[in-house]
Amino acid sequence: MQFELEAKKSLGQNFLKNTTIIQKMVDSCVKIATKDTIVLEIGPGTGALTEYILKTGLETIAIEADDRAIPLLTEKFKENKNFTLIHEDVRVFDISNIKKPYILLANIPYYLTGYITRKFLESENQPKAMIIMVQKEVALRINDKKSSLASLGIHTYGTPRILTHVSKGNFVPAPKVDSSVLVVENIQRDLFPNKELEATYWELAKKGFGNKRKQLGGTALKGTTHAELTQYLKKRPEDLQVEDWVKIAKIYTEIGK
Ligand code: SAM
Numbered sequence: 001m002q003f004e005l006e007a008k009k010s011l012g013q014n015f016l017k018n019t020t021i022i023q024k025m026v027d028s029c030v031k032i033a034t035k036d037t038i039v040l041e042i043g044p045g046t047g048a049l050t051e052y053i054l055k056t057g058l059e060t061i062a063i064e065a066d067d068r069a070i071p072l073l074t075e076k077f078k079e080n081k082n083f084t085l086i087h088e089d090v091r092v093f094d095i096s097n098i099k100k101p102y103i104l105l106a107n108i109p110y111y112l113t114g115y116i117t118r119k120f121l122e123s124e125n126q127p128k129a130m131i132i133m134v135q136k137e138v139a140l141r142i143n144d145k146k147s148s149l150a151s152l153g154i155h156t157y158g159t160p161r162i163l164t165h166v167s168k169g170n171f172v173p174a175p176k177v178d179s180s181v182l183v184v185e186n187i188q189r190d191l192f193p194n195k196e197l198e199a200t201y202w203e204l205a206k207k208g209f210g211n212k213r214k215q216l217g218g219t220a221l222k223g224t225t226h227a228e229l230t231q232y233l234k235k236r237p238e239d240l241q242v243e244d245w246v247k248i249a250k251i252y253t254e255i256g257k
Contacts, residue, residue: 003046003047003072003076004046005045005046005066005068005069005072007172007173008066011043011065011066011109012043012108012109012110012111012112013045013066013109014107014171014172014173014174014175015045015046015048015171015172016048016049016107016133016166016170016171017048017170017171017172018166018170019048019052021164021166021170021181022048022049022052023052024163024164024181025049025052025105025131025133025163025181026049026052026053026055026056026105028131028163028181028183029053029056029058029103029105029129029131030056030058032103032128032129032131032185033058033103034101036100036101037058037100037101037102037103037128038058038059038060038061038098038100038101038102038103039053039058039059039060039061039102039103039104039105040060040061040062040063040098040102040103040104040105040106040127041053041060041061041062041063041104041105041106042062042063042090042104042106042108042112042116043063043064043065043090043106043107043108043109044062044064044069044073044085045064045066045069045107046069046072046073046076047072047073047076047077049105049106049107050062050073050077050083051076053105054077054080054082054083057082058082059082059084059100060082060083060084061084061086061098061102062083062084062085062086063086063088063090063093064085064086064087064088065087065088065089065090067087070085070087073085090112090116090119091112091115091119095119095120095123095124095125096123096124096125098125101128102127102128103127103128103129103130103131104116104120104127104129104130104131104132105130105131105132106131106132106133107132107133108132108133108134110134110135110175113132113134113135113138113150114149114150116132117130117132117150117153117154118150118153121153121154121156121157121158121184121187122153122157122198122202126157126187126188126189127187128187129158129183129184129185129187130158130182130183130184130187131163131181131182131183131184132181132182132184133166133179133180133181133182134179134180134181134182135177135178135179135180136165136166136177136178136179136180137177138150138180138182139162139165139179139180139181139182140162140180142154142155142160142182143160143161143162145241146238147237147238147239147240147241148209148238149205149206149209152205152209152242152245154182154184155241155242156191156201156242156245157184157187157188157189158184158185158186158187158188159184159185159186160182160183160184161182161183161185162180162181162182162183163180163181163182163183164180164181165178165179165180166178166179166180166181167179191242191246196253197246197249197250197253200249200252200253200256201245201246201249204220204221204245204248204249204252205220205237205245207219207220208220208236208237208240209237212236212237212238213236214236215233215234215235215236216232216233216234216235216236216237216240217232217233217234219237220237220248221233221248226251226255228247228251229248229251232244232248
């Protein structure tokens, strides 16, 4: 059987060919994994990364949307008891079905970076860590704490760092831009003692970033006269850090009571 696929642009398929980078991603996962940890891979494609994950003996659940990849992956890993393949779009995947602590380790399609990070970090069943391929520009923004909604999400729930940069020539077909492997550790939701605060936090942040050139006094904080909030009225969402949004959300949940 031929373990190759003709890349589909609509599925964000850029296959990673450099095994040194694959090994680096897997090594970083092994360092974080404990005895009961499993791996969740989104978009195994032809199984290049999967093969290296399975070599470590870690149990692996892989979710793949491409119909063409399913027989190929089934055949390739048919002898491996640690491998479970789910033929599904990750956007409909129910995270509560994962019953063990897990690490999200994947070369995810770029068109879903924001969606996937938010879905998993905000879920009740958060991963222990994420090791994901993202566009270099996105990784640098996150690393420099330059605020965007995606960056805020990562800093709210975890501690990010760049594992390595990956130039576009390491993929087939080569994407237009370079990439980086982002590691997010210490994932938790300790900032939010209750759901209400978390919901208010995101409601306000989304309002702010929805119109990010505007000052917050005209968007998320419109109409407020609260003394502790006046310092933020002339600021833009990118000027604020996680602590600022938490402070604002705490005041808003108190006002709402
Ligand atoms: N893991 C392979 C590698 O490293 O070479 C492939 C990575 S490729 C960048 C992205 C993978 O995600 C492809 O296999 C693609 O079919 C899959 N994919 C794209 N959209 C998806 C979705 N909505 N749900 C699940 N998988 C998806």
